[in-house]
Amino acid sequence: MAERTIRVEVVYAGAERPIQRRAALAEGSTVMQAIDASGIAAMLPDGAIEPARLGIFARKVTPDRLVREGDRIEIYRPLLLDPMEARRRRAR
DSSP states (O other): OOOOEEEEEEEEEOSSSEEEEEEEEETTOBHHHHHHHHTGGGGSOTTOOOGGGEEETTEEOOTTOBOOTTOEEEEOOOOSSOHHHHHHHHHO
């Protein structure tokens, strides 16, 4: 029996422009396998893919989470400013 293929989208919201890639992979694949299959890692700066900054449809996930058909895997950038510090600055 043939292995079922699923399609996912991998996105990185860069400071200048977003980068989007689609990938087709075997059912039962993980978030990291989808990122690797998309080839997006070669387009990103070193250290951009960090396990603590991954999500699917704006929900934080671990790299070993299984992906499903149509998932949008998101690679988040690090915060430039702590949200509490930003509030303090606005309050001043």
